[in-house]
Amino acid sequence: MLIAGNWKSNCDLVMGKNLASSIVKSIKGQTLNCQIAIFPPFTCLNSVSNILKNSRISLGAQDCSEYNGGAYTGEVSAGMLLDVGCKYVIVGHSERRIKHGETSKQVRIKTLNVFNSNLKPIVCVGETEKDRDLGKENDIVKKQITSSIPIDAGAKSLSNLIIAYEPVWAIGSGLTPTINEIERMFKEIKKNLKLHLKEKYVDDIKILYGGSVNKKNSNEILSLKEVDGALIGGASLNAAEFSSICLEIYNKE
Ligand code: 13P
Numbered sequence: 001m002l003i004a005g006n007w008k009s010n011c012d013l014v015m016g017k018n019l020a021s022s023i024v025k026s027i028k029g030q031t032l033n034c035q036i037a038i039f040p041p042f043t044c045l046n047s048v049s050n051i052l053k054n055s056r057i058s059l060g061a062q063d064c065s066e067y068n069g070g071a072y073t074g075e076v077s078a079g080m081l082l083d084v085g086c087k088y089v090i091v092g093h094s095e096r097r098i099k100h101g102e103t104s105k106q107v108r109i110k111t112l113n114v115f116n117s118n119l120k121p122i123v124c125v126g127e128t129e130k131d132r133d134l135g136k137e138n139d140i141v142k143k144q145i146t147s148s149i150p151i152d153a154g155a156k157s158l159s160n161l162i163i164a165y166e167p168v169w170a171i172g173s174g175l176t177p178t179i180n181e182i183e184r185m186f187k188e189i190k191k192n193l194k195l196h197l198k199e200k201y202v203d204d205i206k207i208l209y210g211g212s213v214n215k216k217n218s219n220e221i222l223s224l225k226e227v228d229g230a231l232i233g234g235a236s237l238n239a240a241e242f243s244s245i246c247l248e249i250y251n252k253e
Helices: 013-027 042-052 076-083 094-099 106-114 129-133 137-148 179-196 220-222 239-247
Strands: 002-006 035-037 057-061 088-091 119-123 162-165 206-210 229-233
Touching: 002 088, 002 206, 002 220, 002 239, 013 035, 013 057, 035 088, 042 057, 076 220, 076 229, 088 106, 094 119, 106 119, 106 137, 129 137, 137 179, 162 179, 179 206, 179 220, 220 229, 229 239
Parallel strands: 002 035, 002 229, 035 057, 057 088, 088 119, 119 162, 162 206, 206 229
Antiparallel strands: none
């Protein structure tokens, strides 16, 4: 189980350091049955990395470049993220796909770069409200999976793959799919991963749910057998709420 907090484009340095320190403090000495990672903006990574040293919380970045360094002004490579202490990188978040026109081909290249830097990618997929109204959610998610995952990455890398299913209409809206809808989509994703990849890696691949996860709904969502964790936006900016989601005991079989 992985609980991941995506801070998005929030927090200046003082706020970021305070938020990270508060989460570390709340978790310290407590029994945990999940892994925790936080994803601050690039500007906070180095300071937060120092705060997380000797804690049980890992560091992640929200994106990386499709290039591995060189004359690409403004780009941050996967290797630089490893250097600053990251363990995870989010790739293909819908806010990048939609607001920055990022294609699945670019997501696939970024994912490969993340693997090649010995980091774990969290590849985001999810349908828009329009896709869903047209009954196309399964097709869209299948297409995103097949075109965003580099099947040539090798077994060792692919077993480190993490998928986040984040329906676009659920992000920041306070809306979530029903538990049955989440369960159905997760089964569909697993099926598509099995078709796309070799069967043997698929059981190692974690699938997270993201989209309006908060203290009130986290227990029910995370209790689903198919759900391996959550990617949390808004609620991860509140240290008390995020920590209490992490500290909950989920009744997994
Ligand atoms: P919210 O939890 O704010 O809906 O954001 C979800 C998300 O986009 C995480 O990556």
